[in-house]
Amino acid sequence: MKYCNKKKYRVKGAMLVPYIEVKISIDCIKSIMVGPIKNQELAYSSLLEFVNEAILRNDSLNDYELPILRSETPYREF
Numbered sequence: 001m002k003y004c005n006k007k008k009y010r011v012k013g014a015m016l017v018p019y020i021e022v023k024i025s026i027d028c029i030k031s032i033m034v035g036p037i038k039n040q041e042l043a044y045s046s047l048l049e050f051v052n053e054a055i056l057r058n059d060s061l062n063d064y065e066l067p068i069l070r071s072e073t074p075y076r077e078f
Contacts, residue, residue, distance in 0.1 A: 031067040036075040044070055
């Protein structure tokens with residue numbers, strides 16, 4: 001893994017959230033869990049489409065499968 005030690009920021013709501021970039025190979029990811037959110041099905045379907053297109057664009061990932069899972073924890077709005 002290659003670390004970029006330069007701190008970056010992204011906007012979340014009304015806050016700035018610091019982060020650093022970490023480069024990893026996609027085949028290190030074994031699955032992705034979509035957590036309990038208001039529009040879980042929409043998040044699931046858009047993530048599934050994104051991952052499938054990313055895999056199709058990369059010839060070295062022909063046999064790679066990345067399961068996208070839905071959390072069974074119910075979403076509670078406060």
